Amino acid sequence: MKVRFTPALFAHAETLLGQLLNFDHPADAVVSRYFREHRQLGHADRGFVAETVFAVLRRGRSIEARCADNLSDRRRLLVALLVVRGWNLRELAPVLKAGEEAWLSSVAAFDESALSPAVRCDLPDWLYERLLTSFTADAIPVLAEALNRPAPLDLRVNTLKTDRQALLAQLAEAGIAAQPGAWSPLAVRLRDKPALAKHPLFLGGAFEVQDEGSQLLGLLVEAKRGEMVVDFCAGAGGKTLLLGAQMRNTGRLYALDVSERRLSKLKPRLARSGLSNVHPVRIEHERDQKVKRMAGKVDRVLVDAPCSGLGTLRRNPDLKWRQDAASIAELTAKQTNILAAAATLLRPGGRLVYATCSLLAEENERIVDAFLAAHPAFRLVPAEQVLARQGVAVSGDMLHLLPHLHDTDGFFAAVLEKQNG
Numbered sequence: 001m002k003v004r005f006t007p008a009l010f011a012h013a014e015t016l017l018g019q020l021l022n023f024d025h026p027a028d029a030v031v032s033r034y035f036r037e038h039r040q041l042g043h044a045d046r047g048f049v050a051e052t053v054f055a056v057l058r059r060g061r062s063i064e065a066r067c068a069d070n071l072s073d074r075r076r077l078l079v080a081l082l083v084v085r086g087w088n089l090r091e092l093a094p095v096l097k098a099g100e101e102a103w104l105s106s107v108a109a110f111d112e113s114a115l116s117p118a119v120r121c122d123l124p125d126w127l128y129e130r131l132l133t134s135f136t137a138d139a140i141p142v143l144a145e146a147l148n149r150p151a152p153l154d155l156r157v158n159t160l161k162t163d164r165q166a167l168l169a170q171l172a173e174a175g176i177a178a179q180p181g182a183w184s185p186l187a188v189r190l191r192d193k194p195a196l197a198k199h200p201l202f203l204g205g206a207f208e209v210q211d212e213g214s215q216l217l218g219l220l221v222e223a224k225r226g227e228m229v230v231d232f233c234a235g236a237g238g239k240t241l242l243l244g245a246q247m248r249n250t251g252r253l254y255a256l257d258v259s260e261r262r263l264s265k266l267k268p269r270l271a272r273s274g275l276s277n278v279h280p281v282r283i284e285h286e287r288d289q290k291v292k293r294m295a296g297k298v299d300r301v302l303v304d305a306p307c308s309g310l311g312t313l314r315r316n317p318d319l320k321w322r323q324d325a326a327s328i329a330e331l332t333a334k335q336t337n338i339l340a341a342a343a344t345l346l347r348p349g350g351r352l353v354y355a356t357c358s359l360l361a362e363e364n365e366r367i368v369d370a371f372l373a374a375h376p377a378f379r380l381v382p383a384e385q386v387l388a389r390q391g392v393a394v395s396g397d398m399l400h401l402l403p404h405l406h407d408t409d410g411f412f413a414a415v416l417e418k419q420n421g
């Protein structure tokens with residue numbers, strides 16, 4: 001749908017950007033609140049405003065460099081439209097003021113090659129430096145380019161209600177263009193971004209919205225019928241729902257989280273899904289008595305740990321500006337403690353999957369390596385073997401999903417098994 005580009009619409013983007021650049025709340029929450037407060041904005045207007053302010057968040061450093069001494073929220077937006085979204089001066093004309101056309105022509109001719117690599121990649125210096133410990137200097141711009149693009153919309157078919165082929169046929173009938181995902185046998189990728197919240201297929205529980213990479217983390221658990229399974233950091237239950245369906249709605253699946261607010265978002269999703277084997281449990285912290293009571297009894301545990309979320313920059317570009325070395329250090333301490341506590345739940349022979357949506361080695365393999373060094377009863381099971389059994393061809397002992405290689409969000413996962421005896 002083509003938007004009617006007017007000074008009034010542009011002013012909405014400017015006001016919203018001003019709020020976002022305070023960085024005091026997550027960008028998606030600020031955007032949702034703004035749209036709730038401005039209900040007169042239709043679907044296309046919202047799409048324009050959200051995509052344009054997100055373009056500024058994604059490409060903030062190079063946009064600032066182009067603006068140089070002329071920096072303002074208005075100019076950030078004009079540069080984002082011209083350089084990031086590829087609008088031309090004729091398309092921008094309805095909002096341009098005197099002198100801005102000439103200024104934008106000089107901005108378009110700006111030579112980025114003199115900028116530092118971190119600025120060219122639109123990454124903060126601390127993050128660029130850390131990525132250099134895992135990626136080559138040639139790979140980081142390719143990774144950054146993928147992270148700076150909007151994510152596609154993926155669905156996970158609910159196998160309790162339907163199968164992928166049937167869902168694809170129903171979506172086609174409803175005029176929604178879709179294709180099977182490239183990796184997950186449960187995934188459907190949509191061509192566009194239709195509003196789905198009121199769609200009968202969604203309300204009937206045929207699918208949930210879930211990035212294809214996130215689905216692979218759930219598949220690594222290989223939860224089976226009749227088992228006792230714990231989703232230790234369940235949040236709003238994106239992965240809980242997949243685990244419950246894998247268990248064919250049998251056994252017991254505990255959805256733990258410290259946040260009542262997040263767990264409460266699981267309730268309507270459970271109702272749609274048709275699952276009745278899920279038990280949401282609010283815990284105070286990872287050493288809660290409710291956790292201790294399950295020690296040694298559980299077949300499988302998923303630890304989808306709280307993390308920097310830097311693998312999700314396609315959706316949450318503000319995260320790179322809202323974190324620093326100190327917040328990462330706090331997270332790694334938390335991840336270490338949660339993993340150690342969650343591991344106590346397993347029976348001998350049981351399996352734990354440690355997962356994050358981070359790109360940083362210190363939140364990922366370093367946490368797992370330290371855990372294995374301190375817990376000789378555990379061994380690493382090659383992730384590629386577990387996925388190959390389910391028809392997924394991704395290589396690596398530990399799973400690294402990357403937007404520039406897999407066209408998913410960035411994810412990490414390791415499968416750990418507790419030895420018998």
Ligand SMILES: C[S@@+](CC[C@H](N)C(=O)[O-])C[C@H]1O[C@@H](n2cnc3c(N)ncnc32)[C@H](O)[C@@H]1O
Pocket residue numbers: 232233234235236237238239240256257258259262283285286304305306307338
């Ligand atoms: C990455 S999110 C989980 C997302 C969720 N698994 C999903 O697929 O939608 C991490 C979750 O860990 C929770 N968390 C933080 N500290 C925790 C702790 N000590 N024990 C259990 N959960 C915790 C957070 O509230 C958050 O919901």
